[in-house]
Amino acid sequence: xxxxxxxxxxxxALIKYSTRKILFKKRIIIAFLILLTVIAVxxxxxxxxxxxxxxxxxxxxxxxxxxxxxxISMIYGCSVIRDEIEDKSITQVITSPINKIYAYLSYYIxxxxxxxxxxxxxxxxxxxxxxxxxxxxxxxxxxxxxxxGLVILGVFVYSSLFLLTSVVFKRPIYFGLFFVFIWExxxxxxxxxxxxxxxxxxLRSIGSEQLEYIIINQATDxxxxxxxxxxxxxxxxxxxxIIFNRKEFP
Amino acid sequence: MNNIKIKTVDLxxxxxxxxxxxxxxxxxxxxxTGLVGPNGSGKSTFFKLAIGSLKPxxxxxxxxxxxxxxxxxxxxxIGFCPDYDNLSxxxxxKEFLDLVGGLHGLKGTSLKTRINEVSEIVGMKDELYRxxxxxxxxxxxxxxxxxxILHNPKLLLLDEPLSxxxxxxxxxxxxxxxxxxxxxxHDIIVSSHVLYEIERMTSKxxxxxxxxAIASGEISDIRNLIDEHPHNIxxxxxxxxxxxxKLLEKKYTISVGFQDDRKKIKVQVSKPxxxxxxxxxxxxxxxxxxxxxxxLDDNLEAVFNYLxxx
Numbered sequence: 288x289x290x291x292x293x294x295x296x297x298x299x300a301l302i303k304y305s306t307r308k309i310l311f312k313k314r315i316i317i318a319f320l321i322l323l324t325v326i327a328v329x330x331x332x333x334x335x336x337x338x339x340x341x342x343x344x345x346x347x348x349x350x351x352x353x354x355x356x357x358x359i360s361m362i363y364g365c366s367v368i369r370d371e372i373e374d375k376s377i378t379q380v381i382t383s384p385i386n387k388i389y390a391y392l393s394y395y396i397x398x399x400x401x402x403x404x405x406x407x408x409x410x411x412x413x414x415x416x417x418x419x420x421x422x423x424x425x426x427x428x429x430x431x432x433x434x435x436g437l438v439i440l441g442v443f444v445y446s447s448l449f450l451l452t453s454v455v456f457k458r459p460i461y462f463g464l465f466f467v468f469i470w471e472x473x474x475x476x477x478x479x480x481x482x483x484x485x486x487x488x489x490l491r492s493i494g495s496e497q498l499e500y501i502i503i504n505q506a507t508d509x510x511x512x513x514x515x516x517x518x519x520x521x522x523x524x525x526x527x528x529i530i531f532n533r534k535e536f537p
Numbered sequence: 538m539n540n541i542k543i544k545t546v547d548l549x550x551x552x553x554x555x556x557x558x559x560x561x562x563x564x565x566x567x568x569x570t571g572l573v574g575p576n577g578s579g580k581s582t583f584f585k586l587a588i589g590s591l592k593p594x595x596x597x598x599x600x601x602x603x604x605x606x607x608x609x610x611x612x613x614x615i616g617f618c619p620d621y622d623n624l625s626x627x628x629x630x631k632e633f634l635d636l637v638g639g640l641h642g643l644k645g646t647s648l649k650t651r652i653n654e655v656s657e658i659v660g661m662k663d664e665l666y667r668x669x670x671x672x673x674x675x676x677x678x679x680x681x682x683x684x685x686i687l688h689n690p691k692l693l694l695l696d697e698p699l700s701x702x703x704x705x706x707x708x709x710x711x712x713x714x715x716x717x718x719x720x721x722x723h724d725i726i727v728s729s730h731v732l733y734e735i736e737r738m739t740s741k742x743x744x745x746x747x748x749x750a751i752a753s754g755e756i757s758d759i760r761n762l763i764d765e766h767p768h769n770i771x772x773x774x775x776x777x778x779x780x781x782x783k784l785l786e787k788k789y790t791i792s793v794g795f796q797d798d799r800k801k802i803k804v805q806v807s808k809p810x811x812x813x814x815x816x817x818x819x820x821x822x823x824x825x826x827x828x829x830x831x832x833l834d835d836n837l838e839a840v841f842n843y844l845x846x847x
Contacts, residue, residue, distance in 0.1 A: 300639020384613040393650035
């Protein structure tokens with residue numbers, strides 16, 4: 288029992304430290320700029336004469352779920368462990384008696400906590416800046432909750448991917464840029480079976496079952512999409528933690 | 538009880554074409570041990586292998602009788618202070634120690650008490666709530682040492698703890714390291730490329746050069762080693778030319794060279810004991826006035842130079 292308590296203490300200490308480090312680094316300015324962009328674009332669109340539900344849904348999807356959320360997950364996911372390796376502050380973790388698998392999990396938890404916080408704020412304020420002008424009713428709330436769910440699910444899966452790349456590659460940001468802007472951004476959205484190799488496709492499939500405003504060809508059903516996404520998360524976390532555990536730190 | 542804290546057998550580690558350690562054999566027992574070698578000799582590689590952040594290519598390393606690679610539990614008995622700056626400028630000293638303590642399973646009152654104790658030991662109690670970014674070099678070293686002793690480890694590994702510190706800070710860090718052993722009972726392995734600093738902390742050293750342990754033991758033993766080999770002595774004074782001639786007749790003299798207006802000679806001898814037994818007699822016989830006589834090989838630096846060039 289004391290061994291479990293001991294491990295929990297170590298995990299919590301690392302989560303606390305890492306979360307604070309992510310939130311209070313200068314990089315947080317990027318999240319603020321994204322937030323301002325989303326508020327400005329959605330606020331402006333809200334002032335125009337457009338179809339309330341279609342436009343609101345399109346904007347939340349295109350701006351937040353399909354673009355900013357993967358981008359911000361990439362920026363933070365690729366750097367959270369890699370930065371510590373580069374500036375050597377990881378020394379404290381690798382020279383402590385915390386199992387490195389638990390340490391990796393702690394980094395993942397900190398990353399998802401921070402990214403969820405950032406994305407929830409962004410999508411909520413974006414939603415308010417548009418729908419507050421057009422009227423918030425049950426349909427609008429349904430759009431909001433659907434995209435909120437997609438964003439949170441997206442954060443979990445993208446975090447697991449980019450955290451993995453940060454322990455595999457020395458310059459994970461290059462892979463991240465390729466993945467978010469080329470793979471997910473274009474290949475992942477073109478019709479045909481190739482799109483099934485993107486995360487974007489499964490998030491859109493889930494969303495399209497919930498909202499008629501999300502249109503996708505050859506969508507898979509929710510259980511299949513969820514199974515694929517959740518198993519991807521588990522596989523990538525296991526893979527990342529094994530690599531981190533066996534990694535040398537020269 | 539086994540007194541050996543670290544034992545390596547034919548330990549090798551290389552990075553691509555660069556050799557970190559090469560068939561490294563060493564045994565380190567309790568107390569303070571100085572690890573001495575020039576930059577790039579393999580001291581940091583040795584420490585990284587000892588804490589398990591590197592995996593040996595060949596050979597074996599045992600720390601407190603255990604293999605450190607992928608053995609995180611062992612780290613509860615080891616404190617490590619790296620030679621590089623691993624501190625986050627944005628954090629305060631207290632936050633850094635909170636993290637270190639938490640990672641060792643300390644929490645609540647016991648963590649708070651321990652942080653107070655170690656900050657007192659390293660003289661950082663009044664600086665704990667300041668951002669590390671504003672710390673001086675000496676303060677950064679102190680907070681790193683505080684982090685390494687926070688969990689009260691059996692074995693403390695200090696990699697170049699004095700590097701970059703000014704003379705006053707060096708002096709106080711040397712005193713701190715000695716007191717960690719004398720008063721708190723930590724076994725310490727401390728590295729430096731400056732021999733006299735190590736000499737001020739301990740008489741037990743291991744010399745590392747180009748990834749090999751070239752000698753280890755008490756400084757006096759290492760001096761005995763050198764006494765069996767050529768020794769360089771400087772003599773300054775009058776009638777020095779006559780003394781040089783006489784010295785050249787002696788079997789123990791290898792060479793005599795003049796320096797600085799022929800008032801100074803450098804004598805290389807094969808048997809320093811015989812030389813020193815004889816020299817007073819020669820000086821009296823020739824009626825020389827000797828201003829200075831000193832051995833170039835009398836300090837640790839010379840011992841090191843001799844051994845690495847052997």
